[in-house]
Amino acid sequence: MNDSFDLAESSPNTQSYGAKISASSYWSELNKDQRKAVETVDGPVLVLAGAGTGKTRVLTTRLAHILDSGLAHPGETLTVTFTNKAAREMKDRVERLVRRPMEGWYLGTFHSIAARVLRKHAELVGLKSNFTILDTDDQLRLLKQGLEAHDIDEKRWPARSLGAIINRWKDRGLAPDQVTDTEGSDFANGRTLELYHDYQERLRSLNAADFGDLLMHNLTLFSNDKGVLREYQDRFRFILVDEYQDTNVSQYLWLRLLAQGHRNICCVGDDDQSIYAWRGAEVGNILRFEKDFPGAQVIRLERNYRSTSHILGAASDLIAHNRDRLGKTLWTESNEGEKVTVHGLWDGEAEARVIGEHIETERSDGQALNDIAVLVRAGHQTRPFEERFIQIGLPYRVIGVMRFYERLEIRDAIAYLRVISQEDDDLAFERIINRPKRGIGVTSLQKLHVVSRANGCSLMAAARDLTDSDELRGATRTGLANLISHFDRWRNLSAVQALPSLIQTILDDSGYLEMWRKDRSIQAPGRLENLNELIGALDEFETLDSFLEHISLVMDNAETEDGDMVNVMTLHGAKGLEFDSVYLPGWEEGLFPHQRALDEGGLHALEEERRLAYVGLTRARQRATVSYAANRNLFGKWSSELPSRFVSELPEEHVTRTSEINTTADLTEPDLDYQNIHRPDIGRRRSNWGRYAIRQRNRTYETIAVENHAPGTFQIGKRIFHQKFGYGKITDIDGNKLEVSFEKAGLKKVMGSYVEPA
DNA sequence: TGAGCGTAGTTTTTT
DNA sequence: ACTACGCTCA
Numbered sequence: 045m046n047d048s049f050d051l052a053e054s055s056p057n058t059q060s061y062g063a064k065i066s067a068s069s070y071w072s073e074l075n076k077d078q079r080k081a082v083e084t085v086d087g088p089v090l091v092l093a094g095a096g097t098g099k100t101r102v103l104t105t106r107l108a109h110i111l112d113s114g115l116a117h118p119g120e121t122l123t124v125t126f127t128n129k130a131a132r133e134m135k136d137r138v139e140r141l142v143r144r145p146m147e148g149w150y151l152g153t154f155h156s157i158a159a160r161v162l163r164k165h166a167e168l169v170g171l172k173s174n175f176t177i178l179d180t181d182d183q184l185r186l187l188k189q190g191l192e193a194h195d196i197d198e199k200r201w202p203a204r205s206l207g208a209i210i211n212r213w214k215d216r217g218l219a220p221d222q223v224t225d226t227e228g229s230d231f232a233n234g235r236t237l238e239l240y241h242d243y244q245e246r247l248r249s250l251n252a253a254d255f256g257d258l259l260m261h262n263l264t265l266f267s268n269d270k271g272v273l274r275e276y277q278d279r280f281r282f283i284l285v286d287e288y289q290d291t292n293v294s295q296y297l298w299l300r301l302l303a304q305g306h307r308n309i310c311c312v313g314d315d316d317q318s319i320y321a322w323r324g325a326e327v328g329n330i331l332r333f334e335k336d337f338p339g340a341q342v343i344r345l346e347r348n349y350r351s352t353s354h355i356l357g358a359a360s361d362l363i364a365h366n367r368d369r370l371g372k373t374l375w376t377e378s379n380e381g382e383k384v385t386v387h388g389l390w391d392g393e394a395e396a397r398v399i400g401e402h403i404e405t406e407r408s409d410g411q412a413l414n415d416i417a418v419l420v421r422a423g424h425q426t427r428p429f430e431e432r433f434i435q436i437g438l439p440y441r442v443i444g445v446m447r448f449y450e451r452l453e454i455r456d457a458i459a460y461l462r463v464i465s466q467e468d469d470d471l472a473f474e475r476i477i478n479r480p481k482r483g484i485g486v487t488s489l490q491k492l493h494v495v496s497r498a499n500g501c502s503l504m505a506a507a508r509d510l511t512d513s514d515e516l517r518g519a520t521r522t523g524l525a526n527l528i529s530h531f532d533r534w535r536n537l538s539a540v541q542a543l544p545s546l547i548q549t550i551l552d553d554s555g556y557l558e559m560w561r562k563d564r565s566i567q568a569p570g571r572l573e574n575l576n577e578l579i580g581a582l583d584e585f586e587t588l589d590s591f592l593e594h595i596s597l598v599m600d601n602a603e604t605e606d607g608d609m610v611n612v613m614t615l616h617g618a619k620g621l622e623f624d625s626v627y628l629p630g631w632e633e634g635l636f637p638h639q640r641a642l643d644e645g646g647l648h649a650l651e652e653e654r655r656l657a658y659v660g661l662t663r664a665r666q667r668a669t670v671s672y673a674a675n676r677n678l679f680g681k682w683s684s685e686l687p688s689r690f691v692s693e694l695p696e697e698h699v700t701r702t703s704e705i706n707t708t709a710d711l712t713e714p715d716l717d718y719q720n721i722h723r724p725d726i727g728r729r730r731s732n733w734g735r736y737a738i739r740q741r742n743r744t745y746e747t748i749a750v751e752n753h754a755p756g757t758f759q760i761g762k763r764i765f766h767q768k769f770g771y772g773k774i775t776d777i778d779g780n781k782l783e784v785s786f787e788k789a790g791l792k793k794v795m796g797s798y799v800e801p802a
Numbered sequence: 803t804g805a806g807c808g809t810a811g812t813t814t815t816t817t
Numbered sequence: 818a819c820t821a822c823g824c825t826c827a
Contacts, residue, residue, distance in 0.1 A: 126816065126817085127817085128816090153816080153817065154816095154817080155816080155817045156817080159817095177817085179817080180815095180816095180817090199810095199823090254817095255816075255817045256817090258817080290816095319814080320814085320815080320816090322813080322814065322815090323814085323815065323816080421814075422813050422814070423813080423814080424818095481803085483803090485803060485804095486803090596817085597817065598817090614813085614814065614815090615814080616813090616814050616815065617814090617815085635813095638813055638814080640813060640814095641813070641814085652814095656814080678818095679811090679812065679818065679819085680818040680819080681818090
């Protein structure tokens with residue numbers, strides 16, 4: 045972390061400042077709109093950049109232009125992204141363009157820049173400069189402790205829910221004394237605010253900040269000390285923001301404050317790709333930009349360089365179903381390409397099989413697997429694909445699963461380091477106090493907590509006290525005393541020893557490595573391997589603190605595996621990426637759009653789901669293949685599925701549809717030829733369908749006979765019972781689909797075969 | 803202290 | 818189906 049912005053950054057850089065260097069060499073290839081977005085450096089600019097319109101290119105070129113033409117030193121620019129990956133990419137590209145070391149510039153994620161600012165002025169918000177940044181796991185444990193302290197039943201009021209409420213407040217920049225809404229009023233009998241208050245107190249006493257605090261404390265800081273705010277306002281002559289549609293309110297307020305100095309802020313975003321409202325992002329930030337920055341120029345990038353016109357056409361028509369959007373008309377000069385294909389399939393297994401076959405065909409046509417992706421809605425959907433791909437020997441990688449620094453053994457090792465860096469870090473100390481086993485169980489830990497609360501001291505201090513007293517006996521006392529003396533030694537060692545050998549010593553002395561060596565489980569060898577990797581990774585860091593800052597803010601995915609492999613990931617994970625060929629399985633009502641989104645977020649959530657579908661389609665350069673299954677095994681239960689409404693929203697002119705099944709909607713067609721053949725392996729699946737026809741190669745060869753309700757069982761107004769949603773009244777009937785107004789769950793469409801007369 | 807068992811909850815994810 | 822958690826009992 046370069047923290048020297050008072051020195052190095054403000055020293056005049058005679059090479060660049062004031063020197064007009066022609067930048068035309070690297071932006072001659074930009075189109076008119078892109079060029080305008082790069083050149084308009086005076087005043088606020090909003091760049092609405094559709095999918096595949098060269099957004100990143102514009103952003104990097106703009107920054108390079110500002111630096112190259114001497115409009116600002118690197119240290120006078122602020123560039124924010126959401127992910128470390130995006131920040132790194134931007135850094136690389138700008139450095140390549142500018143060919144000059146960019147020491148001291150402010151380019152990074154919102155969180156890393158906010159942390160950098162906060163460390164400088166921590167005392168103004170009641171923290172010390174070396175505060176710990178807590179991750180979600182720590183936060184959760186802290187919240188649990190809070191609930192316990194308030195005697196609130198954690199079963200009834202889960203810490204996770206409390207965390208979600210508090211995080212939403214923080215997303216909006218609301219400290220406990222600023223909360224006026226009733227957001228949390230139905231949680232814990234209205235004691236949410238009290239819990240939030242205590243949680244913040246606890247964080248302060250631990251000298252810790254959670255992710256939300258980083259931004260929120262910045263806001264507090266800026267409003268408490270106008271001098272500091274002024275300093276940054278003056279400093280940042282140019283501000284650039286990537287993925288602006290993903291900013292939450294507190295990030296927005298933060299930007300707005302900082303931009304008030306020079307008013308040169310350029311935000312790049314696409315309202316159609318806003319898919320993070322569920323974690324506090326406000327698309328509204330885009331919509332209000334012109335209001336907040338009067339005279340702002342709005343530049344639209346609408347020429348798509350990525351996809352064929354069929355893919356672009358399909359995606360554009362789909363997203364046009366959203367009401368809540370600014371509206372863009374993407375166009376392309378690329379060829380028509382293939383139509384988007386839509387497959388209806390029997391079940392998830394068939395879906396995985398068919399996609400596997402398609403990929404093998406593409407592969408034999410010379411298509412690189414690295415440029416193929418399977419994009420799913422939810423993490424668990426990757427499984428059938430993994431199983432199938434393993435079976436047929438198709439190389440694949442799943443992106444975005446467990447991250448390196450989230451692994452149990454890595455977190456343990458880091459906890460040791462955290463205690464060394466900050467003896468007061470109770471959360472870290474608690475984590476490893478009995479790992480490996482030292483005879484310090486729940487009872488002993490409770491004693492420590494009592495002492496620490498009574499004395500207002502840290503757990504470590506309490507531990508010192510307790511080992512001096514007679515409270516603890518036998519193995520427990522020796523175990524704890526040993527641990528304490530180990531820590532004292534390690535702390536001394538940390539001053540003189542390089543990080544890799546320090547951690548090696550710690551893991552040896554503590555018996556932590558020994559613990560895993562003795563462990564006979566399958567995972568143990570992998571864990572030891574990971575620990576070795578950690579030791580290696582530590583080589584890159586000068587100080588313990590710089591390493592800890594890195595891991596708390598730059599918890600990146602482990603590098604993706606080398607080789608030519610199909611990419612399997614969630615739609616969210618695919619944002620910003622592109623592939624030749626994209627498979628989009630699981631387009632079924634309830635799965636995509638996801639039921640939970642529909643239940644909780646209504647129309648807004650539905651539109652967000654649709655944007656997700658849009659993001660999925662627009663990842664494809666050459667081919668996009670959508671599929672849905674008639675039956676799906678979810679959480680151990682089979683259920684019949686309806687094709688997603690998004691499937692029917694795809695325009696015929698850009699789509700080819702094939703189906704191995706008839707969906708329920710088709711069952712009411714009179715001329716279909718049903719046979720009642722019972723196929724045992726399907727019968728076992730307790731499919732509740734009335735009659736179901738599968739047609740393959742124009743031949744109906746399979747139908748499952750399951751008991752059907754007698755005609756007239758269902759009439760509008762009749763009361764029915766549904767396994768999942770309970771009692772309700774039928775409001776509409778459409779073939780085998782019923783629209784039911786449920787007493788608890790509200791208005792829903794359900795399968796007739798799923799309900800019983802009540 | 804730890805194994806064994808029952809229960810509940812299973813979208814998306816960064817920092 | 819699978820996991821994570823909390824509780825009971827040896």
